[in-house]
Amino acid sequence: MDISNVISMLGAIALFLFGMSTMTDGLEKLSSGRLEGILEKLTNNVFKGVLLGALVTGLIQSSAATTVMCVGFVNAGIMKLEQTVGIIMGANIGTTVTAQLLRLGNISSDNAFMALLKPSFLGPILAIVGVVFYMFIKGGRKKNIGQIVLGLGILFIGMNTMTVAVAPLQDLPEFQSLFTAFSNPLLGVVVGAAVTALLQSSSASMGILQAISTTGVVRFNIAIPLIMGQNIGTTVTALLSSIGASKNAKRTAMIHLFFNIIGSLFFLVVLYAGNAMLAFPFWENVMDMGSIANLHLLFNVACTALLLPFNKVLVRLVERIIPGGSEVREVSVLDERFLASPSLALERAHDAVIQMGLYAQENYRTAVELLGHYDLKKLERLNETEIALDKMENALDNYLVKLTDRALTPQENIKISELLHTLSDFERIGDYSVNVAECATALHNKGIVFSNIAKRELKALTDAVDETIEKALECYRERSYDLSLQVEPLEEVVDLMRDDLRARHIERLKSGACTIELGTQFLELLINLERISDHCSNIAIGILHQTAPKGNLVLTDTHAYTHELHHGHNPEFELMFAAAKARYYDPLMEAEPPLGEE
Incomplete structure (x- = not known):
């Protein structure tokens, strides 16, 4: 085997x-979030x-990808930790489908019809059909x-090319010694886990093992530890995605990690101890693509069957390893049984809206932090x-x-x-906070x-908007007339x-003191920040409308009320406006630098 074979x-x-x-990216796009929706609606x-x-x-x-989805849903409070155990176990079974597809390479060429399903023939056909759809037919789903x-098609072509490329290895003593x-x-x-962690795909490492099996050097006692290692290595992606996330x-x-480790250790002990005592006749059997695919499927099904009854034990185990209270942001449970008592249902809904306000405030502050210090984990x-x-x-x-x-009642309808x-x-x-984060991403990229x-100006503006959100949330939570007056x-x-x-x-x-790229992002930030404050104003006006004393203009015409405020007809408003202006606006005007500083 020369260098050309290695390169091939x-x-x-x-x-x-x-x-x-x-293929995976296309499948995820085609799902358009529907698969995520299936997971979210999962029962206990x-x-x-x-x-x-x-x-x-x-x-x-x-x-x-499925496990990372679960990590994200738990982090967002959409799914509980206990709900993810079954999904993770099932994910290990679902990932065996690729290996079953790749075993088509074992189809005998004697049957003309079945030979059409061999990767060497099917791969180019699928690639041609796919490229026609992808490049020449309009429409999102068709693309x-x-x-x-x-x-x-490319997967099959790559698999067939791999099979051809590794064929010369079977005669090399060094290669046979390596696999021994x-x-x-x-x-x-360790090798199975390392390769899979590097590729971040157990399906990919399994495909490579299937291609190598065509050389005849892969035996059962070699394949089983490699497959177990691959299952452990695939957990790295989810572990990386959880960095910086909530405890749950x-x-x-x-x-995901412990499920694969415990299952692998259990079956390693059972198989190697059993072989030592009984000398399994299949221990030295040569594996082909099909038998490797079947072994992969059998192992994952067996692990699930073994640990499924202990799903709650797994939850308690990880809670002991990562102690502390749950930081999960639970979505308020809007139990439909409360609907029988509208007043109670409205109280629950009010709590959920406050929770939304807290999440919106958190996202705003995170977006502002990204402008100063970009962090992918914070963005996630x-x-x-x-x-x-x-x-x-x-x-x-x-x-x-x-x-x-x-x-x-009329009052409940108003509520x-x-x-x-x-x-x-x-x-x-x-x-709009997401829009601010997108500006931060554009600047970073x-x-x-x-x-x-410009940083000083943005700092003053984002601080002012932050106080506006804080006041709006506080006045809504307290349903306070006095606090509502402070928002406008x-x-x-x-x-x-x-x-x-x-x-x-x-x-x-x-003047040329600022580039177009920076200017565009700066102006985009101004728009989004001002619109956030507009929505804070809407919230405060709504509370004013509900809590104002009789005779107040806001009760009959909110537009006329805000017009009156903004045109100097309310001394109380003018005093609060002057105080806010002195905090945020005046210092900027007093400290304006020469134009050339930009």
């Missing part, structure tokens, strides 16, 4: 991995969890289907919280709509309207930073700052 083999592995990645029945975990993983062909078919060494169970497990999210990743946390916000909005909408079918408006405002604050004066002056200061900072930044752009 590495190229074949690269092609195989690219095909698998392309662990057996259903196993079936759904196997189904979802079988469709997207990545147990790591995704084309990507899946193209990926599968893997019969040492500890070494086999870390526990979810640890369940923000995105997961945004998912929780969206789910809560949908749940509350549905809950309140169901409540309207009940016999309600429902207020809740619907407020939850929408909090959800929009979350959306382009390697550009704002100047000192802050919102007016934010409007003033947006206008002046935009004008100053445009002047810097004109």
Whole structure:
């Protein structure tokens, strides 16, 4: 075997991995979140969890991706830790589908029809069909289907090329000695885990093992520790995704790790002890693609059957290893039984809306932190919280709509309207916070930073908006008329700052003291920050409308009321506006540097 064979083999592995990645990405796009929705609606029945975990993983062909989804859902408070155990066990079974597809390489060429299913023939056909769909047919779903078919074709081509490339290895004594060494169970497990952790895909490492099996050097006692190691190595992706997440999210990743470690250790002891006593006749059997695929499936099914009755023990184990109270952000349970008592249902809905406000505030502060110090883990946390916000909005909408079918008092109808408006405002604050985070991502990806004066301006504006959110949330939580009055002056200061900072930044752009890229991001931030304060104003006006004394203009015409405030007809408003302006706006104007500093 010369250098050309080595290069061919590495190229074949690269092609195989690219095909698998392309196919998996296409499957995930085609699901359009529907698979995630299936997982979210999972009941506490662990057996259903196993079936759904196997189904979802079988469709997207990545147990790591399924486990990472679980980590994200637990981190966002959408799913409980106990619900993930069955899904993780099922994911290990679902990931065996790829190996079963690749065993088509073992089909005999004697049967003309069956020979058409061999990767050497099927791969190019699928690649041609896939590329036609992917490149020449318009339509999102058709393009995704084309990507899946193209990926599968490339996967088969890569597998066939790998099989051809490794063929010369079978005559090398060194290669045979290397694989003989893997019969040492500890070494086999370590190598299997290391390769899978590097590739971050047990399906990919299993495909490589299947290709090598065509050389005739892979025996049962060599394959079993490698397969067990591959199952352990695939947990690395979920462990990495849990860094910086909540304790329960870390526990979810640890369940995946311990499930695979315990199952592997148990069957290693059983098999090696059994062989020592009984001398299994299959111990030295040569494995082919099909037998490796079957062994992989059997091992994962056996592990699930072994540990499924102990699912609660696994949960307690990881809770002991990662001690402390749960940091999970539980989504408020809107039990439909409360609907029989509208007053109680409205109280629960009010608590859930406050929870939305806290999540929106958290996301805003995280987004602002990203502007100063970009951190991928914080960005992941923000995105997961945004998912929780969206789910809560949908749940509350549905809950309140169901409540309207009940016999309600006029006051309860008003409360429902207020809740619907407020939850929408909090959800929009979350959306605009995501926009701020996207600006931070754009700056980070382009390697550009704002100047000192721009940073100072943004700091003042983001501080003002932060106080506006704090006041809006506080006045809503307390349903306080006095606290509600404090929001509109802050919102007016934010409007003033947006206008002046935009004008100053445009002047810097004109003078060439600021680049177009920076200018665009700065102006985009101004827009999003001002809109966040607008929604805070909406929340406060809603509370004013509910709590104002009789005769107040806000009770009859909120637009006229805000117009009166902004045109100097309310001394109390003017005093609070002046105080907020002195805190945030005036220091900027007094410290304005020369234009050239930008």
